[in-house]
Amino acid sequence: MDKEMIPQVALNSGYRMPLIGLGTACDHIPGNLTSTLINAIELGYRHIDTASLYKTEEFVGQAIAQALERGLIDNRSDVFVTSKLWCSDADHDLVLPALKETLRKLGLDYVDLYLVHFPLRINQGTGTPFQKDEILPFDMKGTWEAMEVCCRLGLAKSIGVSNFSSKKLSQLLTYATIPPAVNQVEMNPAWQQRKLRKFCDENGIHVSAWSPLGANGAHWGSFAVMKSPILGDLAVTKGKSIAQISLRWAYQQGASPIVKSFNEERMKENLQIFDWELTQEELDKINQIPQKRGYPGEMFVSPNGPYKSLEELWDEEV
Template identity: 35%
Template sequence: MANKTFKLNTGQDIPAIGLGTWQSEPGKVREAVVHALKAGYRLIDCAYCYGNEQEVGQGLAEAFAAGIVKREEVFVVTKVWATYTTRCALGLQKSLENLGLEYVDLFLVHWPLLMNPEGNDDRFPKLPNGERDIIRSHNHVDTWKQMEALLATGKTKAIGVSNYSKRYLEQLLPHATVVPAVNQIENHPALPQQEIVDLCKEKGIHIMAYSPLGSTGSPLFTAEPVVKIAEKRGVKPSTVLLSYHIPRGSTVLAKSVTRERIEENLKLIDLDADDMKLLNDWSDKLTREGQLMRFVYPPFGVDFGFPDKS
């Protein structure tokens, strides 16, 4: 599975599995990136907001210098943070400098909102009452127009979005000259977000799944259908949860800084139609009963149009 790729609407090949770096412990990211590339990963996902792009860049530089991979063999993804959504070119430049790269393969809008670019913090400006300092008059379509202009600079090969609901995509697409190559969303059997997945498939937008295992101590690991398939296949529940995305035609991001888990996460299996039916039936049941589980939803105080949060 390490070699499996999907085709983007740009013609680029994107790996089916990548290394995620969100919330990876400081001081461990460089080594995780190097080891992942040694193990066979060819996609590294990062973001300005994560605050560890420099470490990612160090890992990439080390891997390039050691001859583990060449730059053109690695698909690097980063994202423009919410304090830079009116300054996308600057956001991209800062990320490139952090990463030590001349270009990224994919640049995403991290969330469709604007936090005060002149606020009291570069990443998380707050109001005196402690709430996020958000400019509510901002239109996310304006951000996308800036993203489209970046393609001509050669500093990113593709552009896309992240955390976009069906509603937000339907607001964006009529005004888009360039259809997003990717929509990166939280995705797993307990949050299938099928309405987004179906719209993206129809429009040629590739899904990239983050938080595929849920969160630390996630109930997904003990969910009956996941355990049943894991026992039948002789693998861990995490393998089932990561493998779920491949028949859906999605790229999955696996986050870890430990060598063993980095290697283990790469060992995806082919889930058959029966396996997928078990998982999809469970998804449908959770949807019907209003029991969907979303593990990542920052306190922006904004309705992003997700049915389970609206």
């Protein structure tokens, strides 16, 4: 697939982002991840999503370097790279060193997009899972100021957030001198984020969708997408897969899905969502799917932390 065939969105930062990304979060990092990512670039993927927490940044960097060597891409700028600041570095003085470490692992001079992974801070050096007593007060203002420094230094072309509710975004916008370009959140036909999408749309923030297929209940998530009778019927009618129907739905909502499959056939299939569309009647059917968050986020709730309930964590968007 020619990269020109993947539409792009103009972010509020002035940069453009491909409207489908390949995610690299995995429970067990496959031994052939670098070659899988090179293959993804060869298939046409031009947005790769990683994070400090995923421990896949080095593989992403190796894949880009080898894709350049092999002539699969002409320039570093041909691939859009997103990475994320983990909660243990969500503090004013830790953000810049964390991004520099990410760039070292990637072997790159800049990331295209750097996101605050979660509106939370935990003890330095802590990964996941973490204990409730490791959750610390989160200085959103100080953290965001340091994110803006990263942007002004050119180490991150665009900056944004992940897993922020409308209320938390609203708070952030009161003091941000560089507004977040993206909010990456759980979003799929079984968790459509209507309220949040409306808020982001009104404030010029692009929504990126993680878990666009519902995560299939490995440790969390559900089969509400992949076993949805409504989506199953639409897939038969359209001659598409349920995954393609779900990804096309997200795209037609103006969001950019982050897909995660290392299976070559599914990787190809996930890119084939741009030359057909869902009708309004079909979209109305998808709106009838019962809504439930797949990832509740109980680990971020603590009696002594900033969020004492799931309602506080998601600000009623549960």
